[in-house]
Amino acid sequence: MVGKDRALGVIEQALRLSPGDQTEVSLMVTDSSLTRFSSNYIHQNVAERDAQLAVKVILGKKIGVATTNSLDDAAIAKTVQDAAGIARLQRENADFRTLPGPRPLLELSCFMPATAAFTPNDRADAAAIIVNAAKAGGFEAAGSVSTTVREMAVGNSLGVRAYNPVTGAGVNTVVMSASSSGYAHGNARDVTTLDFSAIARRAVDKCARSVKSETVEPGEYEVILEPAAAASVLSYVAMLGFSALAAQEGRSFLAGKLGEKVFGENITVWDDGLDPRGMPIPFDGEGQPKRKLMLVENGVAQNLVYDSFTAHKEGKESTGHASPGRFGFGPVPGNLFFAPGQASVEEMIKATKRGILVTRFHYTNPLHPLRVVVTGMTRDGTFLVEDGRIKSAVKNLRFTDSMIRTLNHVDMIGEWSLEGSMGFGGMVPALKISKFAFSGVTEF
Numbered sequence: 360m361v362g363k364d365r366a367l368g369v370i371e372q373a374l375r376l377s378p379g380d381q382t383e384v385s386l387m388v389t390d391s392s393l394t395r396f397s398s399n400y401i402h403q404n405v406a407e408r409d410a411q412l413a414v415k416v417i418l419g420k421k422i423g424v425a426t427t428n429s430l431d432d433a434a435i436a437k438t439v440q441d442a443a444g445i446a447r448l449q450r451e452n453a454d455f456r457t458l459p460g461p462r463p464l465l466e467l468s469c470f471m472p473a474t475a476a477f478t479p480n481d482r483a484d485a486a487a488i489i490v491n492a493a494k495a496g497g498f499e500a501a502g503s504v505s506t507t508v509r510e511m512a513v514g515n516s517l518g519v520r521a522y523n524p525v526t527g528a529g530v531n532t533v534v535m536s537a538s539s540s541g542y543a544h545g546n547a548r549d550v551t552t553l554d555f556s557a558i559a560r561r562a563v564d565k566c567a568r569s570v571k572s573e574t575v576e577p578g579e580y581e582v583i584l585e586p587a588a589a590a591s592v593l594s595y596v597a598m599l600g601f602s603a604l605a606a607q608e609g610r611s612f613l614a615g616k617l618g619e620k621v622f623g624e625n626i627t628v629w630d631d632g633l634d635p636r637g638m639p640i641p642f643d644g645e646g647q648p649k650r651k652l653m654l655v656e657n658g659v660a661q662n663l664v665y666d667s668f669t670a671h672k673e674g675k676e677s678t679g680h681a682s683p684g685r686f687g688f689g690p691v692p693g694n695l696f697f698a699p700g701q702a703s704v705e706e707m708i709k710a711t712k713r714g715i716l717v718t719r720f721h722y723t724n725p726l727h728p729l730r731v732v733v734t735g736m737t738r739d740g741t742f743l744v745e746d747g748r749i750k751s752a753v754k755n756l757r758f759t760d761s762m763i764r765t766l767n768h769v770d771m772i773g774e775w776s777l778e779g780s781m782g783f784g785g786m787v788p789a790l791k792i793s794k795f796a797f798s799g800v801t802e803f
Contacts, residue, residue, distance in 0.1 A: 360510060361388050361430075363522045369412065369430055376439045379416035379446065380568045381458045383515040385644060385683055387411045390508040394482035396711050397501040399490045404479055413683065416442040417458070420451040456671035461518045465633060465642045470508075470551040474526035475505045479695075485530065485555045492559035493534045498566050502532030506550060511683075513646035527638065528553060533739055534562040539572065539752065541565025542719050542739030546589065548638060548734075558581065565687035565718055567742035569752035574800060575743055577756060581714030582743065582795040585709045585778055589697070590787040591720040591735070593628070596762050597692045599728045601630075601654055603669040604689030612729050613660050613765060614782035616746040621714075622658040623768040627698035630664065635773070637694045638784030644681040652678050655694065658767075666690040695785035700772030707771050707791040709747040715756065715797070716742040716749065731762040736801070755800035 361369075366386055373384040388410045394396030395403040412435065413426045423446030433668040482504040493500035507527040514520045515595030528550035534541045543561035546552045584592065596665065605611035632640050641649055645667055654663045666681035669690055680690035681761075708716065715737075735757045744750065773789030 360390070360508060360524065360552070362450045362510075363512075364524055366510055366512040367514065367520060369435065370512055370520070370571070372432075373412070373435050373439050374516055376436055377414070377416055377516070378427050378443050379418055379516070381417040383415040383458055383519075383645065384513070385413045386510075386512040386793070387683060388510040391505065392479070392482065393478075393503055393505040393506075394486055395503045396486045396490060399494055399499050400484055401483060404482075406608070412438060413417065414438050414442040416446045417455070418443070420453065420455045421446045421449040422452055422455060423447070423449060448764070454672050455668065457667075458517055459645050459647055459667040459677055460521065461646070463647050464521060464641050464646075465525065467633065468641050469523055469525035469548060469639055471526045474506050474548065474550040475508050477550050478527065482506070485553075485661040488555040489530075489532050489534075489559040489562070492556070492563050492751055492758065494565075496534075496563045496567055498534045498536050498563065500532055500534045500562070502530065504530045508773055511640070513642065513644065515646070519646040520649050521642045523641055525638075525640060530555060530558055532558065532562050534566040535733060536566055536570055539566050539569035540739045541567070541569060542587070546638070547576075569740055570750070572752040572754050573743065575715070575753045575756070577799050579794055579796050581711050581744075582792050583704060583711065583714060583716045584790045584792065585704065585716070585718050586773070586787050587719040587787050588717040588737075589790045591763060592733075592762050592790075593695060593697055593724060593787050595723065595733050596731055597695055598756050600743055601664050601692045601723060601729050602689050603663040603665045603673075605728075607661055607669060607672060610728055611663075612731055613663065617660050617661055618663070618754040621763065623769050624658040625700075625772060626766055627653075628654055628655040629696050629698075630680070630692040630694050631696055632784070634694065634696065636786055637696065639694070640784075643677075643679045644683040645677065647677045647679045648682065649679045649694070652692075655705045664690045664692045682732045690698045692769055693784055695787070697776045697785075697787045699786075699788040702771040702773050703791075704773060704789050707773070708744055708749060710771060711744045711747060712793065713746075714744045715739075715753065715795075716744055720758070727761075728757070732760065733762055734759040734798070745764065754803060755801040756797040757795060757801070759798040760796040765792050765795055768792050
């Protein structure tokens with residue numbers, strides 16, 4: 360770690376050197392460590408330290424951004440000069456008003472000492488829990504155990520100063536036999552909250568139940584999406600719909616639809632960067648405060664997420680969703696929560712006449728942003744449900760469907776679980792959906 364004084368010192372140094380009318384500087388320092396295993400053996404143990412400094416220089420309405428991963432004096436000075444040079448070459452951005460000023464920030468405990476102190480031996484021990492569980496079942500395990508310590512700092516020439524250290528831990532595994540596979544994962548700020556044994560058991564159980572699989576024809580089915588699969592659905596809805604920039608550019612299905620019903624009445628979604636059940640962080644890429652923001656309530660679209668640029672275009676205030684300075688994809692909802700219900704996956708299975716149970720999706724891609732049509736494959740535990748029970752495992756299916764349509768046909772909603780933790784923050788429950796379109800079938 361570089362520490363708060365050093366991080367903000369770099370910010371101050373870059374700001375002093377800038378010739379801009381306004382300047383924004385962001386710094387992200389990351390220490391990441393990973394242990395990867397395959398075929399029941401650890402085959403990679405790596406650690407990386409990197410720093411990313413982004414400088415945004417504004418000359419009138421011309422904006423230039425430059426980045427570096429070196430924090431020595433010469434590199435900082437050159438990056439500021441490069442950003443200014445880029446700004447001079449730009450056309451004026453008529454929509455730019457001003458960078459944001461300082462706003463009060465909450466103090467959050469996002470740094471967990473146990474995660475920062477998690478050693479290579481600790482990661483190996485965690486991997487061994489999964490590997491030993493796979494061996495006991497006669498299977499092979501692949502996956503990874505990782506930890507991250509990240510320091511984020513933001514400052515601008517209008518007085519914004521923000522710094523926060525955060526930690527993160529993640530584990531994912533695929534347990535395999537010659538004819539089947541099972542998946543499980545977990546993410547947390549505090550590595551001690553990850554139950555590696557439970558994660559191993561879930562993956563082994565999925566693999567064991569998938570050894571003999573049948574082929575089912577593509578078509579429209581009832582589906583039960585376990586939390587990891589449901590998170591895929593929500594992430595695309597969020598990515599393609601909730602950004603104010605996407606709406607302003609006519610790329611969002613929510614453009615002009617705030618206050619209208621867009622999903623079923625049982626669907627409520629919000630973003631909350633302060634909720635400790637997700638992956639909390641007190642400020643966004645512009646140093647603006649995070650808060651709870653209702654996006655969809657009882658199926659009705661309530662809000663979009665804004666950074667200062669998109670907010671000023673509409674005479675609004677940033678909602679605290681700016682992406683980091685070196686990225687240009689506009690505001691994003693990074694801490695999504697899908698309101699839970701009370702149904703268990705077992706109850707969803709009992710309520711299904713004929714449908715498909717999906718553990719997770721793989722290689723998903725958008726096809727039509729305005730309709731949020733997404734395609735992808737099921738993976739690592741796909742099952743046919745008939746007459747309220749799991750009949751058999753099935754070979755993987757390709758789905759192609761509008762996620763807007765699917766969220767208008769949700770029959771049952773589960774409780775939150777760590778399986779529904781999203782790597783970028785948030786919680787999603789299992790969903791039972793009455794209409795879901797599968798467009799193809801595989802041979803595995």
